[in-house]
Amino acid sequence: MPAPLYGHWDVTLVGRFDPEEHLGFVYQITHVKSGKSYIGCKHLWKFRKRKKVKASEWRYYCSSSNYLKPDIQKHGKKAFKFEILMLCRNKRDLYYNEAKLQMQLGVLESEDYYNANVGGKRFFRPVTSCWDEKLKDKIRGINNSSYRGAFFVYFKDGTIEKIEDKTFTGYCKDNDLDHRRLYELKNKGKLRNGSKVYKGIVKLEYENDRQ
Secondary structure (H helix, E strand, O other): OOOOOOOOOOOOOOOOHHHHOOOOOEEEEEEEEOOOOOEEEEOOOEEEEEEEEOOHHHHHHHOOOOOOHHHHHHHHOOOOOOOEEEEOHHHHHHHHHHHHHHHHOOOOOOOOOOOOOOOOOOOOOOOOOOOOOOHHHOOOOHOOOOOOOEEEEEEOOOOEEOOOOHHHHHHHHHHOOOOHHHHHHHHHHHOOOOOOOOOOOOEEEEHHHOO
16 A cells, blocks of 8 residues: 555645645644644755755654654654644745744743744743733734735825725835835825925825724
């Protein structure tokens, strides 16, 4: 009987894939009974002098964690769920997304994770998150550059354009506008040079700011 195409990995989140088209993946290994997890990444290929030479042992890989491996040996692989969370095409994306997910989940701040560091280096247990509600308020909603809520652009000729499902910076890029100048109009009502018009625009307003 042939070995499973993806070994012990659940690929529900990423779907069927061709290993030839990816460099590696970010994964989660979870002890089913306790719910304790490990977030890591794995290369699909081995390289020599920057050239791909052969497939790695990824299909039945159980992580390099010195905290997770003893539990797998103790409880057996069937006690764990092995999931591929995302596929990455290069090292930069692989390591970035691994570290991003580890930080978003707060793996060093909770006993719900086996992780002892983030990105394999630099950040080690114990750590304390310094985020507070004041800081969260500063970057959520319209203060976040990725905010996609509706906003209005007012032009000197009296027309008003409503922008939906697009970030403010995305709108500026599409229209060859300097987002810093528009922020000056929004927050101060004028540019640094005193002008109250920027490329025909006189005002910017988010929908939830309108009276």
